[in-house]
Amino acid sequence: xxxxxxxxxxxxxxxxxxxxxxxxxxxxxxxxxxxxxxxxxxxxxxxxxxxxxxxxxxxxxxxxxxxxxxxxxxxxxxxxxxxxxxxxxxxxxxxxxxxxxxxxxxxxxxxxxxxxxxxxxxxxxxxxxxxxxxxxxxxxxxxxxxxxxxxxxxxxxxxxxxxxxxxxxxxxxxxxxxxxxxxxxxxxxxxxxxxxxxxxxxxxxxxxxxxxxxxxxxxxxxxxxxxxxxxxxxxxxxxxxxxxx
Amino acid sequence: xxxxxxxxxxxxxxxxxxxxxxxxxxxxxxxxxxxxxxxxxxxxxxxxxxxxxxxxxxxxxxxxxxxxxxxxxxxxxxxxxxxxxxxxxxxxxxxxxxxxxxxxxxxxxxxxxxxxxxxxxxxxxxxxxxxxxxxxxxxxxxxxxxxxxxxxxxxxxxxxxxxxxxxxxxxxxxxxxxxxxxxxxxxxxxxxxxxxxxxxxxxxxxxxxxxxxxxxxxxxxxxxxxxxxxxxxxxxxxxxxxxxxxxxxxxxxxxxxxxxxxxxxxxxxxxxxxxxxxxxxxxxxxxxxxxxxxxxxxxxxxxxxxxxxxxxxxxxxxxxxxxxxxxxxxxxxxxxxxxxxxxxxxxxxxxxxxxxxxxxxxxxxxxxxxxxxxxxxxxxxxxxxxxxxxxxxxxxxxxxxxxxxxxxxxxxxxxxxxxxxxxxxxxxxxxxxxxxxx
Ligand SMILES: Nc1ncnc2c1ncn2[C@@H]1O[C@H](COP(=O)(O)OP(=O)(O)OP(=O)(O)O)[C@@H](O)[C@H]1O
Ligand SMILES: [Mg+2]
Numbered sequence: 001x002x003x004x005x006x007x008x009x010x011x012x013x014x015x016x017x018x019x020x021x022x023x024x025x026x027x028x029x030x031x032x033x034x035x036x037x038x039x040x041x042x043x044x045x046x047x048x049x050x051x052x053x054x055x056x057x058x059x060x061x062x063x064x065x066x067x068x069x070x071x072x073x074x075x076x077x078x079x080x081x082x083x084x085x086x087x088x089x090x091x092x093x094x095x096x097x098x099x100x101x102x103x104x105x106x107x108x109x110x111x112x113x114x115x116x117x118x119x120x121x122x123x124x125x126x127x128x129x130x131x132x133x134x135x136x137x138x139x140x141x142x143x144x145x146x147x148x149x150x151x152x153x154x155x156x157x158x159x160x161x162x163x164x165x166x167x168x169x170x171x172x173x174x175x176x177x178x179x180x181x182x183x184x185x186x187x188x189x190x191x192x193x194x195x196x197x198x199x200x201x202x203x204x205x206x207x208x209x210x211x212x213x214x215x216x217x218x219x220x221x222x223x224x225x226x227x228x229x230x231x232x233x234x235x236x237x238x239x240x241x242x243x244x245x
Numbered sequence: 246x247x248x249x250x251x252x253x254x255x256x257x258x259x260x261x262x263x264x265x266x267x268x269x270x271x272x273x274x275x276x277x278x279x280x281x282x283x284x285x286x287x288x289x290x291x292x293x294x295x296x297x298x299x300x301x302x303x304x305x306x307x308x309x310x311x312x313x314x315x316x317x318x319x320x321x322x323x324x325x326x327x328x329x330x331x332x333x334x335x336x337x338x339x340x341x342x343x344x345x346x347x348x349x350x351x352x353x354x355x356x357x358x359x360x361x362x363x364x365x366x367x368x369x370x371x372x373x374x375x376x377x378x379x380x381x382x383x384x385x386x387x388x389x390x391x392x393x394x395x396x397x398x399x400x401x402x403x404x405x406x407x408x409x410x411x412x413x414x415x416x417x418x419x420x421x422x423x424x425x426x427x428x429x430x431x432x433x434x435x436x437x438x439x440x441x442x443x444x445x446x447x448x449x450x451x452x453x454x455x456x457x458x459x460x461x462x463x464x465x466x467x468x469x470x471x472x473x474x475x476x477x478x479x480x481x482x483x484x485x486x487x488x489x490x491x492x493x494x495x496x497x498x499x500x501x502x503x504x505x506x507x508x509x510x511x512x513x514x515x516x517x518x519x520x521x522x523x524x525x526x527x528x529x530x531x532x533x534x535x536x537x538x539x540x541x542x543x544x545x546x547x548x549x550x551x552x553x554x555x556x557x558x559x560x561x562x563x564x565x566x567x568x569x570x571x572x573x574x575x576x577x578x579x580x581x582x583x584x585x586x587x588x589x590x591x592x593x594x595x596x597x598x599x600x601x602x603x604x605x606x607x608x609x610x611x612x613x614x615x616x617x618x619x620x621x622x623x624x625x626x627x628x629x630x631x632x633x634x635x636x637x638x639x640x641x642x643x644x645x646x647x648x649x650x651x652x653x654x655x656x657x658x659x660x661x662x663x664x665x666x667x668x669x670x671x672x673x674x675x676x677x678x679x680x681x682x683x
Contacts, residue, residue, distance in 0.1 A: 050635050052626075075634035084634075088627045092649025102635035109636070141649075142631075158635065173609070 001026045001166055001197045002047075002067075009046050016042045018222035019058070023222040027194040030203045031208055033233060034219035035241050040201045041085050042177060043219070044170045049075050062166070076102075077109035079165030081179035083155035083172045085201075089141040093155070096124070098142050099161055127160040131187045148175035149179070156187050163191070168199045173207040185210030205233040221243060252308035253290050253384075260391055260427070263314055267394070273370040282382075282390035291384035300542045301569040301601040302511060307483050312455050314424035315345040322411050324418055328352055331414060331447060333662050334436075341366065342417045346426030346456070348424075350393050352414075361405025361411075361438070365398045373398055374431040376461060385485040387460040392427035399442070401468075403435035410441040410660050415456070417478065427457040430615060434468035436493075441471040443663050446478055446486075448506065450453035453481035462490035462498070469497040471659060477506040477670050480535060486512045494520025494549075501658060503667060504531040504539050505674050509619060510539040518545070518552040518580075529558035530654040532674055533566035533598075540569035549581035554584075559654050560591040561647060562598035573605040574615060578607055581610050587617040592624065592650055604661075644675060 002024040009017040010022065024025050034040055046053050047060065049072030051180070054142045060067040067075060073156050103123075104114040109133055117184070124138065133153050143151050154171050169188070173181055188211050192198065200211055208216070208230065214233040218241070225244050261284050290506035291308055292299035320328070332352065334338055342352035348366050355364045367374055374396040382390075401407055413427065415429070434440055444677050446456065456478075464470055476484055484507040516525045518609045531539040545554045560568045570589045591600040604617040624646050651671055658664040 048616070050630055058285065071639070072630065073636050073638050074634040075607070078636055082634055084631070088625075088631045090628050090631065090649070093645055098635070098637075098645075102632075102637055104637040105638070105641075114435070151295045196252075 001027075001063065002199075004059040005059045005061075006044075006047070006176060007060060008056045009042060010054045010056055011052055012116055015056070016053075016222055017046065020219075020222070021225055022224060024197050024199060026197060029192065029198045029200065029211060029213045031213040031216045032199065032219050033203065033216065033234060033236055038219045039222045040219050041170055042198075044082055044085075044168045044201060046108045047168060048072060048076075048080065063111065068237070073105070074109070076162075077106045081159050081167045083152070083159060083162035083167065083169040083175075085170040087143050087151045087155055089144045089146070091144050093142050095138045095142050099158060101122070102158075103161060123161065128155060130160050130190060131157045132183050140149070148178050149177060152176055153180060153184065156184050160187060160191060164196065166197050166199070168201070170201045170202075171203065173202050173204060181207065182210060207236040208233045218244060251633065252656070253287055255311065255337040256286060256388060256391075259312070259314060259566075263341075263392060266314065267369065272637040274372040275370045275375065278372075278375055279391045282387040285382065286384055286387045286391070296511075297450045298542060298571070301567075302538065304509075307455065307509060310423060311457070312423045314331075315347070315424040316452075317347050318345050318419055320344065320349075320418065325351075325583040327449050328416060329412070331416070331445065331666075332412060337409075338412065338413065339364070342414045343395070343413075343428065345417055345419065345424060346394065346415070347429055347607075359405075359407050359409060362407050362440070363402075364411070367396045367398055369394065371396045371429060374429050374461070376431070385457050386459060386487055388620045389427045389429055389487070392425070392457065393429040394427075395461075396431065399430070399432040399440070401434045401438040401440050403465075404437045405435070406439040407441075409505075410663070413442065414446040415444070415446045415458070415526070416449055417447075417452045417454050417456070417482065417554040419452045419477060421453065422482075424454040425456075426458075426487040427641075428455070429459045429461075431463075431629045432470065434465055434470055434496075436465040437467045438465070439469040439472070441660060443473045443659040443660060444475070446474075446484060446506075448477070448479035448482060449473040449492055451479045451481060453479065456485065458484070458486045460488045462488065462497040464490070464492045464498055464523075465496040467496055467559040468493065470499070472498070472500045473503070473658065473660070473663060474501065474512070475503045475663075475670075476510060477504075478506055479506060480537065482507045484510045486511065488515070490514075490525075492516060492518050492520065492523040492525055495522045496520060497524045498516050498658075499526040499570065500528065501654065502529045503654070504529075504533075505670055507537065507539070509538045509540075511541045511542070515544045516546065516554070517548055518554065519548050521549045521560040522551040523549070524552065525554040526554040527554065528654045528657055530560075530651055531558075531568060532561045532651070532671065533568060534563040534674075536565050538567045538569075541615065542569070542571045544575065545585065547574070547583045547585065547610075549579055550583070551582045552580060552583050554586070557654060558589045559650055560589070560600060561579075561594065562591065562600060563594040563599045565595075567598070568600040569602075570600065570615070570619075571603040571605070573607065574617070576606075576610050576613050576615065578609045581612045583610060583615070584614040585613070585615045588619070590616075590620045590650070590675040591622075592647065593621060594623070619683040620683060647675065648672075
């Protein structure tokens with residue numbers, strides 16, 4: 001599904017990613033943990049196609065295609081999804097309109113017929129239940145005035161509607177109360193199947209009790225310094241990151 | 246200075262032909278007003294760049310141009326169809342149509358009126374429209390006084406709430422010779438009455454011209470007026486517009502000035518909150534590209550206590566377009582407990598686009614709440630990326646965000662039909678922006 005080879009990236013002249021190697025197979029769930037500032041969000045943003053980052057070396061293959069040469073919108077349309085650590089507020093653009101546009105862009109890209117208002121509404125109803133998001137939130141402008149937890153839920157709701165092949169969740173668990181955490185995890189688990197993959201960035205092993213990863217990686221100062229099975233998360237929780245230096 | 250003198254003599258000369266053309270029709274109570282206005286124009290002249298209120302608007306081209314007096318105009322089939330498409334297709338909707346400043350009976354509907362609403366199209370004798378005792382009249386105001394041939398007087402009786410909006414449509418059409426015409430309207434709302442007025446200034450073709458337009462609005466106690474001005478004239482048109490509103494006790498005035506067209510546009514809007522607890526909303530939206538120049542000058546005078554005003558102007562400028570926003574809030578000593586908000590935001594979509602923005606608060610009462618804010622900038626790159634990261638193209642993302650910016654004003658339009666029309670015009674013009682950039 002995804003193969004990252006020796007990826008180096010800079011922002012404002014400062015090198016943040018220093019040679020990342022990572023392979024995510026179809027149907028797998030990977031977790032990335034690592035101290036603050038180690039480059040987790042940078043990696044997520046580089047994958048999503050944010051222009052501010054300059055890739056200086058390396059390659060990313062997504063479904064066999066050269067991901068880095070694709071514009072951000074084409075990455076999304078071909079099934080890459082990033083749930084942002086800090087989703088932005090977009091005043092004046094309603095959630096529903098935004099999501100319908102996004103979904104139709106994706107359908108168009110794949111040569112499929114666009115969805116009409118009624119079908120879209122039916123789909124939204126179904127997905128709303130999945131993440132237990134309130135109707136009133138969807139009528140409001142994208143994220144405007146949403147609480148921290150509501151913004152995170154909205155990311156997962158968008159993911160549910162867009163049904164990505166590869167979803168990168170950047171600290172979707174931070175800021176969620178315990179019930180919301182379970183709802184989000186349930187949402188992810190019910191979307192997960194043999195055809196799609198997840199990359200879950202988190203600081204807390206707690207999330208991984210609900211979303212069980214096949215692999216856990218530690219990102220430290222822009223490099224993946226250790227990879228292991230699910231138990232690695234427990235070990236990190238106990239010992240912190242110092243022992244990895 | 247010399248140029249302005251030339252312009253003054255040009256309009257004095259034009260006034261002479263105007264009188265000849267009207268061939269004695271002007272011997273009425275209003276004649277003296279016209280003569281006085283021309284006389285005063287000779288004394289005061291037109292504003293210059295040194296005139297504080299006109300500093301940012303260059304009138305040179307306008308004042309150097311020679312215009313011809315507009316004549317009655319016969320519309321062809323195509324033009325008629327176009328006008329029809331601009332009007333609500335609802336039986337007995339209230340419509341007043343002017344073509345090049347001349348009232349057009351064919352498209353107007355003033356016969357079937359709801360109870361309590363009175364409409365009169367005044368000709369030549371505009372005495373009942375002229376009530377202003379204002380001293381500081383500028384040259385354009387004086388032109389409107391002198392040259393307005395016709396004008397609309399709208400009155401609503403006490404306690405009558407009129408549901409149907411009154412449509413006033415002023416279109417220009419014709420050839421290539423630049424035309425001049427003027428109009429004065431007056432709308433008077435009795436106590437506890439309510440009315441909506443949609444006033445549109447549109448071009449059927451690329452007819453160049455200059456229109457001096459002036460409106461008086463009077464809201465008696467507890468009246469409510471929703472007043473929409475939409476201007477989408479050809480890019481060769483000079484649109485000089487003035488609105489003076491007086492708002493009585495507990496009355497509500499909502500005004501929306503929307504400008505997409507014109508070469509040079511100036512709206513001078515003055516609202517006096519003249520009764521306790523009166524409320525004014527002043528919204529504006531301007532979308533300019535090419536070398537369009539759009540100038541909004543607003544003054545809100547809080548004369549009595551417990552008044553509130555809320556002002557929102559959103560501007561979108563592309564190419565070499567210029568915008569001016571000057572918003573003055575004057576709180577007089579008696580206007581305690583005033584609550585005034587003003588916000589002016591401008592999106593600059595190109596490096597050569599420019600906005601001059603000047604908020605002015607003059608407060609002579611101590612127990613008041615006045616806030617103002619202005620933003621000038623580009624679209625937010627984080628927001629663009631967010632939309633792109635969901636599969637929306639960059640061009641679409643930019644247009645969605647720009648539309649959202651305009652929507653803050655458009656969403657406040659309470660007449661669905663008219664709102665659709667503004668949305669369509671916005672999208673049509675904005676499409677121009679986007680294709681021009683490709
Ligand atoms: N514009 C910038 N200029 C310089 N440094 C930057 C810039 N943007 C981000 N950085 C730095 O890049 C580093 C990696 O940031 P990143 O957001 O990827 O960390 P993270 O691992 O996601 O941290 P957290 O766990 O706190 O979310 C940080 O040290 C940050 O300060
Ligand atoms: Mg981060």
